[in-house]
Amino acid sequence: MLFDDVRYFFYIANDPRMSATEVVYQANERCNQESLIEQLKNGVNSMRVPVYDLVSNWAYMVIASLAWTLKAWFVLTLPRKADREDILRMEFKRFLHAVIRIPCQVIKGGHRILLRTFGYTQHVRLLLASLSARAIANSG
Secondary structure: OOOOOOOOOOOOOOOOOOOHHHHHHHHHHHHHHHHHHHHHHHHOOOOOOOOOOHHHHHHHHHHHHHHHHHHHHHHHHOOOHHHHHHHHHOOHHHHHHHHHOOOEEEEEEOOEEEEEEOOOOHHHHHHHHHHHHHHHHHHO
16 A cells, blocks of 8 residues: 545535534534435335326335335334434335344234244344334333
8 A cells, every 4th residue: 555545524514603513413414314315215216116107106106105104113113222223224125124024924813813933133123122112002
């Protein structure tokens, strides 16, 4: 290596009332918002228009944004803050494969539906924690 790899970041703002620290925090928050928009475009594919009909494309975008909202609702039911932050930072495709697409067997009988999971991972633990938190909240 001949030279050090040094990267400089420049933050430009035209608000004289903001301190340098506030400018950096605001820029980082904006980057988080841009990451959210990117996830809606590519993670959920809400901007992909499958047909040439305006109403059908609108319905597709609504369904995709509801899927994104499902992730946020799931985060709200988790009891531990560390788990909530982990799922919030997770890309949608990873959330889909880790939490939604869990292989399980559906057993109907005795006026109930039983779900038997075929594998146990950290994300199955989060799903079970969410369900038990909801059950406790509904019983009280």
